[in-house]
Amino acid sequence: MYLNCHTAYSFKYGTLQIEDLFSEAKRCGVHKLILTEINNTASYIEMLRCCEKNMPSKNGLTKYGQEPYSLEIGIGVEFRKEDELLYIALARNNNGFEQINRHLSRYNRGEVNLLSRAPELSDTFILYPLGKIEPDLLRKHEFITVRKSQLNAYKLHADRKEFAHKFVLHHPVTLRPPITEQNGKTKKVNYRDHNIHRLLRAISCNTLLSKLNEHAQADRGEYMLPEAELLKNFEQFPDLIANTQRLLNKCSLDFNLGEDKNKKVIKDKKENDIAYLREETKKGYQRIYGNDQRIWQERIEKELSIIERKNFTAYYLISYDLINFAKREGYDFVGRGSGANSTVAYCLGITNVDPIELDLYFERFLNEERSSPPDFDIDFSWDNRDAIYQYIFSTYGEEHVCLLGTHTTYQRKSIIRELGKVFGLPKEEIDEIVEFPDANRKRDHIRELIFRYAEYMKDLPANISIHAGGVLITEKPIYAYTATELPPKGLPVSHFEMHSAEDFGIYKFDILSQRGLGHIKETAKHVKKNQGIDVDVHQFRKFKDDEKIKDLLRNSKAMGCFYVESPAMRMLLGKLQCEDYLTLVAASSIIRPGVASSGMMKAYIERYHTVKNGGTYEAIHPKMDELMRETYGVMVYQEDVIKVAHHFAGLTLTEADVLRRGMSGKYRSREEFQRVRDQFFSNCKKRGYEQKVTDRVWFEIESFSGYSFAKGHSASYAVESYQSLYLKAHYPLEFMVGVINNFGGFYSTEFYFHEARMNGAIIQAPCLNNSDYLTSIQGKTIFMGFIHIKSLEQKIAKAIEANRQLHGVYTSLDNFLQRIPGIGLEQVRILIRIGAFRFTGKNKQRLLWEAMLYLSNSKSKLPSTEVLFDTEPKDFPLPPLLRSDHEDAFDEIELLGFPLCDPFDLLPNKNLGNTLAKELANKLNKVVSIIGYVVTTKPTSTTKGDAMSFGTFYDAEGNVFDTVHFPNVHKAYPMRGRGFYLIKGKVTVDFGVYMIEVQQLEKLSMIHKRPEKVYQEVESISH
Known part of the structure; x- marks a missing residue:
């Protein structure tokens, strides 16, 4: 009798997870219901999977050994517009479901509006709320719903026998039932789910909870009742009950989970x-x-x-x-x-x-x-992926292709922020609660409510988003299975996500984009333009023997290179003294958190050096060493899980794949995973392995949890790493320009400019006559692109390059202002302050004065037509305008985010400590002091959960060094953003890689933008 059931996939409305709705049906003895989410079809595959999981197997129990329960579902959509229920569409069959999906998708694409009357959808039933439409206007497949609260109003229609068959009972399901709490002799009803619902509605409506309109909320009673109890409410109206049952019986779908639904031929x-x-x-x-x-x-x-x-x-x-x-x-x-x-x-x-x-x-x-x-x-390169998408849609048909959706869920920080807003807290207080949850948890009743309901609401789905790269291509039209959203990207997106698609029998094509390919392509272009050399980046076999590449790997000089530039990866390659392809492949996988945190990375490094030096090591078990001889008996790759499960523990390949999927974070059936885990231990016992051996092997399998790579995946990454390494080794300046222009590296743009400088480049600020929109290179001089200037409008930045290419170089400020129509004083000031007019030979103060005079005379509005004669204005004498040597650097910090000079020039004290990065090897186990300029920091935690961090800095000579900040130091001397730090600590070494174990940390201030002497001179001039 339940024609209108919601789950939490009625986003920001329903409160029931899929399993909760199933449990409610089981509690109430309901064996058929219609799942009708609000304006989407996101949940039905998961619900079908839940129903299948609870079906009896041959022994009378489910395949997971639980009591079975039979539940059949139909599917529909509840169509709402601005919180108003217009109608509910129920699919009579698969064709009806496709019709509903097409109608909803057309609305999402903006092709149709949602009207109060549904279109003609022949294989559906349409249900209108009582009072929305007169019975005599109904089509054959349309009906009117009656709630318990509307029975008195329904009596006005009950005597009209010709329409008796047009009314059905309506009891929506949105919530779990309230909880009755006993406090001594007092009973209290806790409407927890309704409170959650109201909070979700306030978030959706972007309003305070106290101002939430009742019209936007569900009734408190929208929870499932046992069928006998539900029908008792309508027992005076047997026609309503009979009509409802008839509709329910006529709604059925024929979908088989796992059946191949993909493009077949x-x-x-x-x-x-x-x-x-x-x-x-x-x-x-x-x-x-x-x-x-x-x-x-x-x-x-x-x-x-x-x-x-x-x-x-x-x-x-x-x-x-x-x-x-x-x-x-x-x-x-x-x-x-x-x-x-x-x-x-x-x-x-x-x-x-x-x-x-x-x-x-x-x-x-x-x-x-x-x-x-x-x-x-x-x-694909990030700037080519959209063309690939367009090709797929045009080749395989828009009826059969869509992008894969994903479901964003509320997590603790995000839901605390949302709840803080609906409870009316100011942003500063919300930030404080998020930043310091433990200190705020019990400060007042509002905060207590926020934390309590944040826990209830954690993991509820929030909205449909787009999977990172999944594309679905189906044999039947995609609307046979899902409605589609049309997000800002402009391509249709499925309502179900990856796991549901896989369960359903639709597999995805992962069409991904990355910046690494972009910088390889861009570097080749710059090498051709700057040096006239055609670079072939596909000579992989040649690259494996390149000594310059080996040197970069061994000595941790791979900044900018795909996948091998992060501090952790650089240190790992240094510890391995990596100089060959197979070691790089292994390193690409063992750097992943699961392998690293379990101690398997350390074991791999130790065994690697032991074997390299002619020694031997003790394996967990000879069979493990046999299976993973290449990685010294250490599990490194995803397929190692399959090999060990199949060959060591005797699981079938199917069971082994269940383990692999469970460990890769892509699997959901914990019951099946538990069954295979038990089988693993049972098989190992039968094979006579010692318990400690079995436990250790399982620990290594378990440590993969979500973070392992397939070996082929690591190998593919390593090939791309070699391409990057080759370009950096042989064309370092062009390579750094390629990295800078693709904005996708591990480090900030500032550091890539620094790296270019360390390789011999001369870095120039943006210049009107030499710079382009993106960064460019001429010989060894790198000109920053206009794209890097904060607050410079994109249309101005692009117009500068376009006009210069069309009409030649700019000759003066006046010439520039005449050629770039519509530019305002603020934009001109930005260009002057960054030094873009330095070709004029005039200082910035004079240029600012001239720009102000020019633009004020033209009332800040320049004509859009070209002038007939390009004449320079008269040069008026100005008083002396003083400027300190460092003001350019501070302009650059403000406009670019960093200075283009050596940052160490901005330190007032030239005492740089007693050590440089190159001297660390000679000061092992000694306490040193060193001044470092922050490159990057990485907060992490110990195995006990204590906060700690790692740091990467460069010294006064520009050389990089790394630091480790253990919990006591991390807490006592926290990092305070970018800039300079005086670091005191002990030099340590791990397999040849030197670090500083920090003991004290002090952030240093820079010189003042305008030194006192200049202030005094300016003061005397003004008097």
Whole structure:
């Protein structure tokens, strides 16, 4: 009898998680209901999965050993506009569901408005609230709903027998029932869920809770009742009950979870797809492996057979089509993810690492028992991805393609902020509560309420967002499965998210963007323009033997290079003295938090050096060493979980993949995961392993939790790292310009300019006659782009370059002002202060004076037409205008965010401590003092949860050094933002990498912008 059930996926309205609604149905003995979220279809797949999970298996229990419960669901949508319920559309069948999805999607695209009357949707039932429409205006499939509170009003219609069949009972479900609390002899009803609902509504309406309109809220009684109790409320009106039951019985859907719903055929039929895949694979195979048929017979035939049997041929061919399109357009790309374990993918050119050379485990990507879809991640340069999206939509049809959605959930900090607003707290107080939760938790009753309800509301879904790169391509129209949103990006987005898509049988194509490819492409362009050299960045085999690249890796000089520039990665490569590809591949994975924090990183480094020096180590178990000989018996990659589970513990490949997915953070069925975990321990016991061995192996598996890479993924990253390293090693200045212009590195832009300077570049502030919108290079001189100037309007910044290219260099301030129409005084002041007019030979004060005179005479409004004669105005004499040597630096700090001079020139005291970065190796275990300029800091925590941090600085010579701030120091001497610090601490070493273990920290002030002497001179002039 429940035609209108909400979950929390009725965003900022419902309070029930999917499992909660199922539990409520079970509590009330309800065996069928209609799920009708408000203006979306986000939850139904998860609900279908929940129903399937609770179905009985052969032994009468669920497959997880629990008591079964049978629940059938129908699907609909509750259409609302500005909090007004217009109508509820129920799908009679799959076709009706598609009609509803199309109607809602057209509304989301702005093609139609939501009117009080629903359009003609033939395979649906439309339900209007009582009083919205007269019965005689209803179409055949339309009905009117009656709530318990409306029964008196309904009696006015009850005698009209010709319309008796047009009314149905209406009891919405939005909340859990209230809680009855016993306090001594007093009973109190706690409407907790309704309070949560009201808070969500206040957040949605952006209003104070005290001002929330009752019209915007659900009734307190919108919770599920046992059916007998519900029907008792309507027992005087048997027609209502009968009509409702009839509608409920007629609503059904035919969806099978896990059934393949993807694009199935690319050519005209499946057989031709298979033949085409084989033919194209063979072409690539001959190009890579020549006429040696051994690999074809041993590996390719096996892969092709599994791909065909698992119906993934179309998945390969679509990926192949995308990379061929990218090649035709000249777009750079990298195929990675577990798909890099496929030799067929390597032959097709989808991926760039050789699975044979690296002994990649194909079963990690695809095996006979695997039910989940495969996974290619294809990275494109950030400025090419939109073109790839457009190609997919135009090639495979907008009816069949959409981007994958994701559901943003409330987390503790975000919900505390939202609750602070609806309770009326000022921003300063909210910031304080978020920053210092423990000190604020019990300060007053408002804060107590905020923290209590923040805990209740944590993990509730907040809205639909866009997955990082997922694209869905279906055989049937996408509307057969979901309505779509149209966010600002302008491409349709599914209402369900990744896990639901996977459960449902729709796999995603990961079309990702990254800045690393952008800076590689940009560097090649600058090398060609600046040095006339065509750089080939695809000579990977040559790069592996390049001594300059080895030097960068060994000596932690990889700043700017893709994936290897972070302080943690630089230190790891230094500890390993890494100079080869396989070590870099391993490092790319063991740097991940799970492997690092479990002690496996340390074990890997120790064993690496032991073996390198001819020694031996003790493995956990000989079988572990056999399975992971390349990584010295240490689990490093995702496929190691599969190998260990399958070969060490004897789990099936299906069970092993459950573990792998559970550890990668992409799996949701904790019951199934628990079952496989128990099987793991049971199998190990049967195989006679010692308990401590089993426990240790499980600990290593568990430590992966969400942070491990597939080996092929790491290998793909490493290839791109080598491309970056090659460019930095041989073309360092052009490389740094490429990094700066792609805004995607680990460090701030300031540090990349510093790195360019350390490699011999001359850094120039933006100049009207030399700078472009982006940063450019001429010989060894790097001219900052106008894009870096804060508050400079983009249209002005771009117009400067465009006008210069069209009409030649600017000759003076007056010439510039005539050529850039509409520029105001404030924008001109910014350009003068940054030094963009230095080609005129006039100082900034004089230029500011002239600009003020010019623009005031023209009333700050310049004509948009060109002047006939370019004549310079008369040069008037001005009094002496004094300026200190350091004022340019402070202008740069204000307008760029950092100075272009050596920052150490801005220190009033030239005492730089007793140590420089290059001297740390000679002062091991000694306490030193050093002045450092902050590059970056990283807050983290110890295994006990205590706050600590790491720091990266550079010294007076520009050389980088690293610091560690343990909890006591971190608390006593906190970092206070960017700038200079006097650091005192002990020099330590770990596998050849030197750090300072900080004992004291003091932030230093810079010189004053206008020294006292200048003030005195200005004062005397003014008198």
